Amino acid sequence: MRYGQGMLLVVAAGVLWSVQGLIFRQIDTAGTWAVLFWRSVGMLPVLAGFLAWRAGGSPLAAIRGVGLAGAIGGAGLVAAFGGAIYSIQATTIANAVFLFAASPFLTALIGWAVLGEKVRNETWAAIAVALVGIFVMVREGLQGGAMAGNVAALLSALGFAVFTVSLRWRNLSDTLPSVFVGGVFSIFAGALVASQLGQPLIVPASDALWSMGMGAGTLSFGMVLYTLGSRIVPAAELALLSNIEVMLAPLWVWAFLGETASANTFLGGAILLVAVIMNGVSGARRMSAQGGV
Numbered sequence: 001m002r003y004g005q006g007m008l009l010v011v012a013a014g015v016l017w018s019v020q021g022l023i024f025r026q027i028d029t030a031g032t033w034a035v036l037f038w039r040s041v042g043m044l045p046v047l048a049g050f051l052a053w054r055a056g057g058s059p060l061a062a063i064r065g066v067g068l069a070g071a072i073g074g075a076g077l078v079a080a081f082g083g084a085i086y087s088i089q090a091t092t093i094a095n096a097v098f099l100f101a102a103s104p105f106l107t108a109l110i111g112w113a114v115l116g117e118k119v120r121n122e123t124w125a126a127i128a129v130a131l132v133g134i135f136v137m138v139r140e141g142l143q144g145g146a147m148a149g150n151v152a153a154l155l156s157a158l159g160f161a162v163f164t165v166s167l168r169w170r171n172l173s174d175t176l177p178s179v180f181v182g183g184v185f186s187i188f189a190g191a192l193v194a195s196q197l198g199q200p201l202i203v204p205a206s207d208a209l210w211s212m213g214m215g216a217g218t219l220s221f222g223m224v225l226y227t228l229g230s231r232i233v234p235a236a237e238l239a240l241l242s243n244i245e246v247m248l249a250p251l252w253v254w255a256f257l258g259e260t261a262s263a264n265t266f267l268g269g270a271i272l273l274v275a276v277i278m279n280g281v282s283g284a285r286r287m288s289a290q291g292g293v
Helices: 003-018 020-023 030-054 060-064 067-090 095-101 103-115 123-145 145-170 178-195 205-230 235-241 242-256 261-291
Strands: none
Touching: 003 020, 003 205, 003 235, 003 242, 020 067, 020 095, 020 178, 020 205, 030 060, 030 067, 030 178, 030 205, 060 178, 067 095, 067 145, 067 178, 095 123, 095 145, 095 242, 095 261, 103 123, 103 145, 103 261, 123 145, 123 261, 145 178, 178 205, 242 261
8 A cells, every 4th residue: 555545545534534523413312322322333343344354254363352452442432432422412513523632642641651651842842732722612611501511522532542542552553453342342331321321222213323324434434444544654644634534523514504613612623733733743753853754
């Protein structure tokens, strides 16, 4: 695979992920945990099929190979998936996806605290800028009643950061088996929490179909494309290319549903994106200087 093809695959993954907010708005009555349950039900067959195709047989060996790191990462994905669903239901798409972009910085902090990975000075500076952007957005949530959605979005970013650090802990370069484990955990977590909260898993057929379609199409297929592209595109550039999701998601709901966000949301989101770009560009330059790109 050539570098240009890898870039196209990663961008295509970001475009697929960006339309999830639009799909969420088609779900009428299903609660957060019911959506998590049905989306995971739709996700698992696609991931299992791809893993089986790649292995030329049963995917069980790859899934078992994730071990403890995969279990921890899978638990992180439950938080990431559940937090993302709740935040999108509780606040605007723009607010949610901009706060999701905090994940690289949370990953750096957890990697530093747990794995002892050194955080570059440029990343510390980017984290400081990102905190300003997050403050602008979260402060507005206090005034607009969207704080629960903001907190859920940050918990989603934290969950994905835990997933990423767990892979680094055991040097697992292949993310898809761990994502599959996360999908399995999400089915059980969705069913358990929904029952505890009194949320029915038996939802209108349209809600279940939208949720399963999102899991099978945008989420799973996007992960497959991203994984294929990540084999050739350096990590620092992956962070930049994945921002296409953050930029497009608010555009889709504005264009098709007329959903808008406040000026402070876009101001805080712009500051956060600047921080992500700062960190990605500095990382790319560092890798280039070391001959890694």
